Amino acid sequence: MAVLQVTGSSISVRSSLPSFEGLRSSSSSNVKFASSNSGLSNKRSFRGLVVKAATVVAPKYTTVKPLGDRVLIKIKAAEEKSLGGILLPSTAQSKPQSGEVVAIGEGKTLGKTKVDSSVKTGTQVVYSKYAGTELEFNGTGHLLLKEDDIVGILETDDVKDLKPLNDRVLIKVVEAEEKTAGGLLLTEASKDKPSIGTVIAVGPGTLDEEGKKKPLSITTGNTVLYSKYAGNDFKGSDGADYIALRASDVMAVLS
Template sequence: MATYQMGMASGLSLGSCEGLRPALLARGRPLCVPVKRFLTVRAATAVGPKFSTLKPLGDRVLVKIKEAPEKTEGGILLPSLSQNKPHGGEVVAVGDGKAAGKEKLQLSVQPGAKVVYSKYAGTEIDFHGVNHLLVKEDDITGILETDDIKDLKPLYDQILIKVQEAEEKTVGGVLLTQSAKEKPSIGTVVAVGPGAYDEEGKRKPMPVAPGNTVLYSKFAGNDFKSADGSEYVTLRVSDALAVLS
């Protein structure tokens, strides 16, 4: 993925060189000059028009990224910085499979499938003017059988959790404001994947099942909101810390 650097100069401070670089003039008197800081911006790799096809290798999958909405449901135009980057799209091409020991395993997704993937996964590609993502199948969270995240079918060792609603009051009965409510890291398992493969190409058993209430790592996975407003998170089962009962 191509990377560009955008320089940002800090403001000039009178009477202090803090955060600035001193530069010597001809008479030896120092002058404070701004120090450039850099913001790294990731951009899609552009594939030239002379290439008509793109065939993923191995266990890689080419996904056509679902475009972010340009307007809110109320019709308000969204600036590009406020548009939520989508984490899903449609599979358009797949590789030949992955090796597990002596076994050659076929991929679980096929062209036409609607999928959700990890938000930091893969390489973005501008192919014929359309944004795509070239990603390993292991980084695909699951297959969307409908347009609602609650119907996600997880792949490999991924699990789908419905997040428990934040407490409205403290233990002492004090009503919490919206900003004071801590995001919970507890939820109910809705669906689980079939398990990751071991070195012999066999599925590893999943330690959780639908209906389990689990405690999970606070910053793990990907957050989604269903059509009814409920919050869900998808994550690897290794990020589930404990089963609660």
């Protein structure tokens, strides 16, 4: 800290700041002092010392090691533009539900069987909308969640190519009816959310207490009735709606 001393007509500036190589005073800030007892009309000028640099502190934690069946995912950046190319404000950007696996735990144990993770580092995955704990690591958003919260593996940009994991199924939603039974045209707000669709892909099934796979009773091509508000909704590149949900949320097979 600089200390200013005024004694009679003399002015001195005593600085208690430590000396740093490369520290320069700012040319934009000038501090001027004038002696009240001197008859000189000229004013002495002193340059003010402005410290603008800040010390960069290294992060306290530099690694994240997931435990058990937990997985660390690097979140994919939110879309900044709409499909029509319109720039979206941050409040209108959809929250991403996909990312890259960057670290995995040692897996879980069922009975006496050790079950390894079904995903590997570098895999592109889709996860449940409200799952996990968000954290910022290496300047990027990450999500720490359980493997069971991963919906499926998606190596392309098209949700039709999603490979469901565990007991998840991918369904192509039947379009909502645009007219009532009496022929009246329905507005978008009044259309019932459809809960019928065609199964596009199914997961390998769940694990029993011995760590063995139990295949699902649902197969691709089935037309099914599912719970109205279950699962994760997606829009495909073909403009159709898709939903990924657990097999337990499928209520019936229609024929």
